[in-house]
Amino acid sequence: MQVNRRLLLVLGGLLGGGLWHRKAAAGPAVPADLKRVGQGRVVEVVDGDTVRLDNREQVRLVGTQAPKLPLGRPGYPTWPLGPESRAHLAELVTGQRVELWSGGTRRDRHGRVLAHLVTGDGTWIQGAMLRDGFARVYTFKDNRAAIRPMLALEAAARASRLGLWADTTYRVRQADEAGLAAEAGGVPGYHLVEGKVLRVGQSRGRWFLNFGQDQRSDFTATVAPEDTDVFEEAGIDIAGYKGHKLRIRGWIEDRNGASIDVTHPEQIEIL
Numbered sequence: 571m572q573v574n575r576r577l578l579l580v581l582g583g584l585l586g587g588g589l590w591h592r593k594a595a596a597g598p599a600v601p602a603d604l605k606r607v608g609q610g611r612v613v614e615v616v617d618g619d620t621v622r623l624d625n626r627e628q629v630r631l632v633g634t635q636a637p638k639l640p641l642g643r644p645g646y647p648t649w650p651l652g653p654e655s656r657a658h659l660a661e662l663v664t665g666q667r668v669e670l671w672s673g674g675t676r677r678d679r680h681g682r683v684l685a686h687l688v689t690g691d692g693t694w695i696q697g698a699m700l701r702d703g704f705a706r707v708y709t710f711k712d713n714r715a716a717i718r719p720m721l722a723l724e725a726a727a728r729a730s731r732l733g734l735w736a737d738t739t740y741r742v743r744q745a746d747e748a749g750l751a752a753e754a755g756g757v758p759g760y761h762l763v764e765g766k767v768l769r770v771g772q773s774r775g776r777w778f779l780n781f782g783q784d785q786r787s788d789f790t791a792t793v794a795p796e797d798t799d800v801f802e803e804a805g806i807d808i809a810g811y812k813g814h815k816l817r818i819r820g821w822i823e824d825r826n827g828a829s830i831d832v833t834h835p836e837q838i839e840i841l
Contacts, residue, residue, distance in 0.1 A: 598697030598723060600688045601716040604671040607685065612663045617641065618655030618704055620682070621663060629670065631659075632684040633720055634696050635708035635760060637734060650739045655704040658733075662695055663687065673715020684713060700724045703733025706740070707819065708760070711800060711834040721839065742817070745781035745789040750828040762819045763789060763830065764841065770812040777808045779816070779832075787827040791818045797833045804835050815841045 610623030618636025622628050637649035639656065670685035678684055687695040696716070699705040700723040707720045727735055734740045743750060745765025753761055765781040772778070775795030782788020793801065793808060801808055817839040820830035832838060 598694045598701060598719065599692055600671055600686065600694045601673075601719050603715045604673045604686055606669055607672045607676065608670040608683075609667060610670070611667045612665065615656055615660040615664055618652065618659050618699065621659070621687070623668075628682045629687065630678060630682045630684050631687060631696055631699070631705075632672075632674070632713050633686065633707065633709055633716060634699055634705040636699065636705045650737050651704070651734045655699075655734070658702060658704045659695070659699060662693070662698055663689065666690065668695070674710070674713035686716065696720065697723055701727060703727035703730075703735050706734070706760075706762075709834065709836045711797065714834055714836050717836045750789055750822070751824040753822045753828065759821050760819075761822050761830075762817055763822070763828075764815065764817045765789060766815045767811050767813060770809050779808075779811055779818075782827075785826070789828045790826075791816075791820075791830050791832050791838075793832050800834045806835055811838070811840075817841055 610625050610627065610629075612621045613624050614622040616622060616628070617639045619631040619634050620628060621631070636655040636659070637652040638646075639648055639652045640646040666689050668690075669688045670683065671688055672685055674684070676684055689695065696705070697719065700707065700720055707717070707724050709717055709720075727733065728742075743753070743761050743763045745763055750763070753759060767779045767781060768783065769780040769785070770777065771780070771785075775798075777793040777798065778785070779791040779793075780788065781790065798808065818830050818832065819837050819839075820832060823829050823831070830837075
């Protein structure tokens with residue numbers, strides 16, 4: 571009986587820590603539309619979407635946005651769950667050798683590497699952060715790869731109210747709710763907004779998706795002339811959004827009411 575008890579203790583240690591933890595940590599596999607472009611060992615986690623490698627490169631986890639931290643910026647607020655997001659990413663990657671995968675532009679204007687991270691056990695880190703509710707999908711016109719699996723993982727976490735989705739700061743806004751324009755100066759200014767498009771118009775090449783009767787005060791999503799080519803390449807008629815219920819993601823600005831600039835189709839989900 572004593573031997574069995576010791577065996578149970580050993581097994582319990584493996585399951586609670588080493589072997590079982592490594593197996594449980596394995597998460598979403600890297601999407602097929604990404605390609606491997608490098609590797610390195612993570613020596614520092616800056617915040618929930620940025621790490622530093624042993625070659626001194628700073629890598630921005632492209633495709634996601636985690637709650638922000640001040641990082642030495644005077645007067646910049648800590649977003650709710652910012653420290654928790656960084657801690658979660660640190661648990662996933664600190665000290666690990668990771669592969670860098672790309673599906674678009676590889677550096678941003680700050681000189682940071684833009685990449686998806688994959689750990690030695692095959693875990694796609696962006697996918698894991700979205701799955702666990704510590705990041706939101708955040709794509710750009712020149713970095714839109716892997717959007718479908720990212721949106722699916724975010725949606726599942728949101729439905730289960732995991733991580734940041736349990737905090738009302740990050741709830742999905744409604745296009746007709748009062749005070750939406752005030753979010754332009756709020757924390758954070760990046761939001762998901764849902765509503766039905768009542769009218770679609772165009773002025774000087776810019777498209778306007780109006781979600782209310784008063785275009786001077788109600789929520790609007792706009793597409794600039796220089797961004798319409800992406801919609802055309804995707805076979806999307808912007809005028810065709812009229813009458814559809816949409817989810818728009820982006821930075822809210824106060825321009826005759828709340829407004830979000832849409833630069834690529836992946837910022838829009840048809841519900």
